[in-house]
Amino acid sequence: MNDIIAVGLERDQLREAERAVLVGINRLRGEGLRSMRELAQLCLAAGAIPVEVMVQPRRRPDPARYVGKGKLEELKALRLSADAEIVLFDDELSPVQVSTLIDALDCKVLDRTELILDIFSQHATTREGQIQVELAQLSYLLPRLTGKGRMMDRIRGGGGGVGGGVGVRGPGETKLETDRRQLQRRMSRLRAQLEEIRSQREVESSTRRGSGVPLVSLVGYTNAGKSTLLNALVGSEEVKAHDRLFETLETTIRRAPVDGAEVLLSDTVGFIHNLPEDLVSAFMTTLEQLHEADVIVHVLDASGPWVNTERDASELILERLGVADKPTIVVLNKWDQVAGTARGEQVLMEMPDGLPISAREQMGLEQLRLLIAEAAFAHFVTLSLHVPYDRMDLLQLCREGGRVLSEEYEQDHVAAEVEVDGELVGRLKAFVVAPG
Numbered sequence: 001m002n003d004i005i006a007v008g009l010e011r012d013q014l015r016e017a018e019r020a021v022l023v024g025i026n027r028l029r030g031e032g033l034r035s036m037r038e039l040a041q042l043c044l045a046a047g048a049i050p051v052e053v054m055v056q057p058r059r060r061p062d063p064a065r066y067v068g069k070g071k072l073e074e075l076k077a078l079r080l081s082a083d084a085e086i087v088l089f090d091d092e093l094s095p096v097q098v099s100t101l102i103d104a105l106d107c108k109v110l111d112r113t114e115l116i117l118d119i120f121s122q123h124a125t126t127r128e129g130q131i132q133v134e135l136a137q138l139s140y141l142l143p144r145l146t147g148k149g150r151m152m153d154r155i156r157g158g159g160g161g162v163g164g165g166v167g168v169r170g171p172g173e174t175k176l177e178t179d180r181r182q183l184q185r186r187m188s189r190l191r192a193q194l195e196e197i198r199s200q201r202e203v204e205s206s207t208r209r210g211s212g213v214p215l216v217s218l219v220g221y222t223n224a225g226k227s228t229l230l231n232a233l234v235g236s237e238e239v240k241a242h243d244r245l246f247e248t249l250e251t252t253i254r255r256a257p258v259d260g261a262e263v264l265l266s267d268t269v270g271f272i273h274n275l276p277e278d279l280v281s282a283f284m285t286t287l288e289q290l291h292e293a294d295v296i297v298h299v300l301d302a303s304g305p306w307v308n309t310e311r312d313a314s315e316l317i318l319e320r321l322g323v324a325d326k327p328t329i330v331v332l333n334k335w336d337q338v339a340g341t342a343r344g345e346q347v348l349m350e351m352p353d354g355l356p357i358s359a360r361e362q363m364g365l366e367q368l369r370l371l372i373a374e375a376a377f378a379h380f381v382t383l384s385l386h387v388p389y390d391r392m393d394l395l396q397l398c399r400e401g402g403r404v405l406s407e408e409y410e411q412d413h414v415a416a417e418v419e420v421d422g423e424l425v426g427r428l429k430a431f432v433v434a435p436g
Helices: 011-016 031-046 069-081 095-105 112-123 127-157 180-211 226-234 277-282 307-321 342-350 365-376 389-401 422-431
Strands: 019-025 049-056 086-089 108-111 215-220 252-258 261-267 295-301 328-333 354-356 381-388 402-409 413-420
Touching: 019 031, 019 069, 031 049, 031 112, 049 069, 069 095, 086 095, 086 112, 095 108, 095 127, 108 112, 112 127, 127 180, 215 226, 215 307, 226 252, 226 261, 226 295, 226 328, 226 365, 252 365, 261 365, 261 389, 295 307, 295 365, 328 365, 342 354, 354 365, 381 389, 381 422, 389 402, 389 413, 389 422, 413 422
Parallel strands: 019 049, 019 086, 086 108, 215 261, 215 295, 295 328, 328 354
Antiparallel strands: 252 261, 381 413, 402 413
């Protein structure tokens, strides 16, 4: 099982990183392996080193210990022999499990949800993102105060010799000593601040909708290459794009040219298998951008072994968000890595609706731009206009909020054919003429 572990930290990071034992259960053949490999990636993204793996075949976790009694004894010995400071579980642990495992293992005990929150806390740069992370952390922490309090005491007191690190960022050290009422008051204040941000976001969204420029949202599994694709379509390197899970946390919006017009492109936080409901809810203000999208571009990593599972997981979240019926373009990114191979042929057979592209190699992007334009402007109205030379601002308005399909300069006006959003039709009504 140790082929799951693939260290991806720099040499200087390795010396300082905490060591972790990964623990999971194999409910379905093959599914446990996929999930544990993803957990190893998450562990590396958080800055820890996965050094050992333990997987127990079971239908469901033990309600008190997660693993069986005998397996827990094996885990204690494995943790000590590996000199690991963390034991990381592949499912969200209940408060009872947390308490039992901390007592039994005498070290830092973390689960998948807590690990994802730790990664989020490292990548949150805006005030909105930081509020969302803290609110999600406190929501997770509230029912687990007792067990986590004991764990923090051991960390500070030298139980295992660990001082801070993975899983104790954010509200950890300072908030664990406060009582439930204080935490609940803090959560209420954070929700109020998010509501203010939501109100401001609605004002900004209203302004965007008034411009008539279509909004296209990039979605997909974390690390599928959404940020790289956004940079490629925009023609810049403004958005960070690294080979790490959850590199993008806050929504990014940029203008991009498509088939003689412009659209707004947004890059959102990546999805992941078994993303807890609390995390989806905590980041709802960010993901609300998807409700405003005219088109969704679903980015898949065609080179990965779990592309079907990742598509299913992403589509499930889109359904939970209520946006699964939006016009959607499926793109098979990183196609340069599988083009001309049996694997590539298999992916095309399984996903005939997918467009093969490579954002990094600039492959297939022109066809993608055409598909985006076709979908984004499908609801637009085609008008024939005679625009006086002293109202050339109207043509500029059409370019910014639609497309100018043709223009001919006559003696006292410009004869133009345009495609515009319905909201602009009223402003252009006085200049509309019958075509031909």
